[in-house]
Amino acid sequence: MFQRNRSFSVLYGIQRTLLAVFYLVSVLSLFWIIFYLLDDVLGLQGFTIILVTIAYLVLVVLGYSFIHVISYIPSNLAGAFDPVQNAIADGSIQSAGDLARELSAFMVNFFNFAFFDIEYALVKIKNVRSSWPAEKNSGEGGLNIGELDKRNETVIETIYVGKIKVQEKTGHLYLTPMIFGEENLGYIAVITRHRLWKIFMHLLTEFEDHFVDDQVVHILAGASGKLA
Template sequence: MAKRPAYRIIYNLQRSILITAYLIAAIALSLLLIRLVQAIFPNQLYPLLAAILLYLVVVVVFGAFIYYVSFIPFNLGAGFDPVKNDVASGKIRDMEGLAARICEFNCRFFDFSFLDISHCVIQLENDVPYAHQHIEELEKILIGLNMPEAGKQLDGIARAGKISIGDTHYQLYILPICFEDRFLGTMALFTRNRIGYFFRLFLMAYEEDYLDDLLMLMLNMNAGRKGESPAQA
């Protein structure tokens, strides 16, 4: 059955309205700014040009932020859906495959100036680290940090420091993964830039809405194949 495009149409309409409203407000404020600068500095060109340039920078920065905020939620759900489908269809049958797929998705999807994930590693409790690509230097650092134990001490995502591999510098963030009250493990995120407070909250919501239940499902599926109870997984 073909997917109905109604939800996507509504989303695109809402997004278009938001962006249009922002542009109208930006233009209206620019006219007020021009009048204000001309009133303060009559017949002077340089203060007017400086004010306009500064205002354009602010408009572009806030516009980019609004673009990302409006882009991510719907497209995240649509982009992550193939991962869930592959688990449901049996194409992904073990934790290694699921963790690698999640890490690959994270690095591919979160490629924004405000939120750029360059490398990702998932390590569940009493398990080995999993990633879609292996970078030995980074994985040695994570082993030294003892990710699962570090994650148990956290209530949410936390910056663990700055990591340098050759000429490349990463910010390391540790995100604990919990299903209800059960601690499952941690996800290490390596980014080129620091993650702002708003996007840290977003990543915590991403873990809660997309990752924890899927990882818990895979644990239970693997336990069922081994003849164990879900509590033993």
């Protein structure tokens, strides 16, 4: 296999490294200021300083985890999704059902982060039967597909549907419409372990807009000779 230069990957890596260094310098500087205030200015006892230090370290770890997620996804999503696009291009994925299964499996495998963990993903393309990834097939998992179909007709970006119980576990259900121009191509429904922050809901919308809808159009056009 040909080896190609990965300039963008290198640039993204440098960018993430600089961000991590900046974060580390910032938290160390802030910790020094806090320690100075607690010890020299307020004159608090060592036990109190230890408790504050532990709480601060917990916040630092959580903050770094969040920064890792929001910096990792944009720099790695395109490369991770490339095999799916290649499979469409070389004909390995030929039908809407095949694409739905591949897409749902991709989302479960890729979006596996502390703040953004997709447990299940269901993809429905037009009138094709909705598909879960094979390794996490739960049927329709108690989902009301008819209700999702109706909600999909009235939304243009990712929405929070509500809590849902799948295989004895409680999760949070989100619906992302697949829209190409004025054409509604179907939707993606995902169940996450934790309720998502708004930034991750927007990311789901952006993922559909920049990566998914045009691939769905290719498959539908190839299968029928036209989009409709």
